[in-house]
Amino acid sequence: MSEKVSSRLPVLKLGKKVLREENQQQRSLKRQCDTSPGHDLPKKKMVVSVVLKQSQAMAPIPRNPRGAGGVRSGLTSASTVAGAVSKGMKKPAVTSVAAGNKTGMVPAARAGQKRPGWDLRGQLGDMQGKVAQYKGKLQTLQESEGKLQAQLDSREEENSKLHQRLQELEEENCVLQGVHAENKQLLCQKRQMEMDIESLSQTVEKLQTANRTLTATLESVEASLKAARSDLSDTKETNSRLQQKLAAKERILEEKLHEIAEKNDDLHRCEMEERRLRNLVQELKGNIRVFCRVRPLLSSERNQSERPEHIQFNPHDSKVIVLSRTEESHIGREKRETVRHDFSFDHVFQPAASQGEVFEEISLLVQSSLDGYNVSIFAYGQTGSGKTFTMEGPDNMTFGTTGMIPRAVKQIFAGAEELRAKGWSYEFTASFLEIYNETIRDLLVSKPEKEYEIKRVCNSNEDLYVTNLKYVPVTSEEEVNHLLCMAKTNRSTAKTAINDRSSRSHSVFQLKLQGKNTAKNIQCTSVLSLIDLAGSERLDKSLSTGERLKETQFINSSLCNLSQVISALANKEQHVPYRNSKLTYLLQNGLGGNSKTLMFVNISPVEENFSESLNSLRFASKVNECVIGTARANRKL
Numbered sequence: 001m002s003e004k005v006s007s008r009l010p011v012l013k014l015g016k017k018v019l020r021e022e023n024q025q026q027r028s029l030k031r032q033c034d035t036s037p038g039h040d041l042p043k044k045k046m047v048v049s050v051v052l053k054q055s056q057a058m059a060p061i062p063r064n065p066r067g068a069g070g071v072r073s074g075l076t077s078a079s080t081v082a083g084a085v086s087k088g089m090k091k092p093a094v095t096s097v098a099a100g101n102k103t104g105m106v107p108a109a110r111a112g113q114k115r116p117g118w119d120l121r122g123q124l125g126d127m128q129g130k131v132a133q134y135k136g137k138l139q140t141l142q143e144s145e146g147k148l149q150a151q152l153d154s155r156e157e158e159n160s161k162l163h164q165r166l167q168e169l170e171e172e173n174c175v176l177q178g179v180h181a182e183n184k185q186l187l188c189q190k191r192q193m194e195m196d197i198e199s200l201s202q203t204v205e206k207l208q209t210a211n212r213t214l215t216a217t218l219e220s221v222e223a224s225l226k227a228a229r230s231d232l233s234d235t236k237e238t239n240s241r242l243q244q245k246l247a248a249k250e251r252i253l254e255e256k257l258h259e260i261a262e263k264n265d266d267l268h269r270c271e272m273e274e275r276r277l278r279n280l281v282q283e284l285k286g287n288i289r290v291f292c293r294v295r296p297l298l299s300s301e302r303n304q305s306e307r308p309e310h311i312q313f314n315p316h317d318s319k320v321i322v323l324s325r326t327e328e329s330h331i332g333r334e335k336r337e338t339v340r341h342d343f344s345f346d347h348v349f350q351p352a353a354s355q356g357e358v359f360e361e362i363s364l365l366v367q368s369s370l371d372g373y374n375v376s377i378f379a380y381g382q383t384g385s386g387k388t389f390t391m392e393g394p395d396n397m398t399f400g401t402t403g404m405i406p407r408a409v410k411q412i413f414a415g416a417e418e419l420r421a422k423g424w425s426y427e428f429t430a431s432f433l434e435i436y437n438e439t440i441r442d443l444l445v446s447k448p449e450k451e452y453e454i455k456r457v458c459n460s461n462e463d464l465y466v467t468n469l470k471y472v473p474v475t476s477e478e479e480v481n482h483l484l485c486m487a488k489t490n491r492s493t494a495k496t497a498i499n500d501r502s503s504r505s506h507s508v509f510q511l512k513l514q515g516k517n518t519a520k521n522i523q524c525t526s527v528l529s530l531i532d533l534a535g536s537e538r539l540d541k542s543l544s545t546g547e548r549l550k551e552t553q554f555i556n557s558s559l560c561n562l563s564q565v566i567s568a569l570a571n572k573e574q575h576v577p578y579r580n581s582k583l584t585y586l587l588q589n590g591l592g593g594n595s596k597t598l599m600f601v602n603i604s605p606v607e608e609n610f611s612e613s614l615n616s617l618r619f620a621s622k623v624n625e626c627v628i629g630t631a632r633a634n635r636k637l
């Protein structure tokens, strides 16, 4: 540097140049500082110099290093150092001047004065002074830095402590928050418990009230119990007395029961005896009995005399009927004579006789079927004589006009019910057929298409049955009445000259009865047959032709066979021609020895029908004379 600067250069001319050199020197010094190994120090010096220059223009830096930036920024730290330097800036300058003086150098120019360029020594001295000054400053700064570092350390330590404390406080806060939450929970629990306590208090209060009530009740119950105990003791005494009486009564009851059992046996014996006697009476009356019934005049027949004179009844004898007619005499002088035909039957019903009166006479016979006897009741007579009316009743049936079949059914079911009390139980099976032109038709089927044949149930007995026929188990009178209605509709009817609704077939209603008395170990079986025969008529009178003629022939043929069978039975002939007609074959068991038979002979009151009536009465009379064996009950012991 000394080589570059010539001490001979004029100072004034060189004034600006010197300054430029000085600046260059400073810059080179600075570069040295930057490049030297311990560059930290020159750097700091440079910083200090920058700060020094700046410090004159800037506002004074606050003394407190914990100001806005604190110790975190190096700039702030440098500012702090600069601040510290700026305070003592004048002192080193003085010292350097003094030092220059001591070394004999030209004293440094006063403030604002420039050392001449040639005064290199002086400049050196200044420079050295400055270096010394800077060194002093550096030392001071280092000391400050040390202090600041210490302060920083202490602050950091403090900070760390504070941080630690903060952590502790946060932990404590955490704990406190937990405690707070716990407190809150406990508060809730406390509130709940308070509510519980309140509710419990109310419950306790209620219980106390209930307890008081119960205590009162208990007291009253105890009082009642005491009274009841006293009553009980009285009752026990009474009971013991009553038990003694009861034992005595039981002994009497036992004796009475024994007596009742004996009486029951007697009753049963009496009942059996009554049955026997009743049937004996029937037998004595004859196994074939004949009732004659004369129907009243119909409104269409009112032109006839009100009281038919050709039929006479005996007011004192209900068994007699007389048919009389004035005929041409073939003997004697009198041209005309009255011919009487006297008949006697088991009963003769006059036109005024009601259905009820008629049934009364046959009810014992019907009852026999419950005792195990086969019973056959049939109606015979000319067309329009009142057979269907007697057996079934009229179309517009009333309680009073109900026919024999529904009345018999009613009595059977009522009788079975009465016998139930005596240990009997019955099962019933109903069937209803018609024999039309010697062909069997089932009246319980609306369109009978099958072949019906009469057959034996088995070879060992005489019981018969009809193949394909509908046998309906029935349990009540209503069920049977329903079947009767069905049969009535299905029955073949056709118009003839004599009767508007003439029955052209024989209708046979059969009710099979099976009774058993389990206690007495008795069983009985019987068949009640109720037959409405087709009208007997003379061919010339009915004016029958074609189909009607054929029907009439079949009807008369079967009735003729019936007559022959009855005659054979009456004459005790070896061969009875049952099989000559379907009717007699079917009624074989109802006409034979083991049955009770009743025949209604129905008579028309019209004089015009005199001959037909006479024929019917003759036929009936013949039947009435028959004595056919002795009926036996179909009973198994």
Ligand SMILES: Nc1ncnc2c1ncn2[C@@H]1O[C@H](COP(=O)(O)OP(=O)(O)OP(=O)(O)O)[C@@H](O)[C@H]1O
Pocket (backbone or CB within 6 Å): 294, 295, 296, 298, 351, 381, 382, 383, 384, 385, 386, 387, 388, 389, 390, 394, 499, 501, 502, 503, 504, 533, 534, 535, 536, 602
């Ligand atoms: N006792 C009576 N009281 C009142 N009316 C009767 C009596 N008997 C029969 N009749 C009437 O006489 C008419 C002929 O009777 P019913 O039809 O019973 O004769 P029937 O003998 O059955 O004739 P058919 O053989 O042609 O069937 C009927 O109108 C019937 O109502």
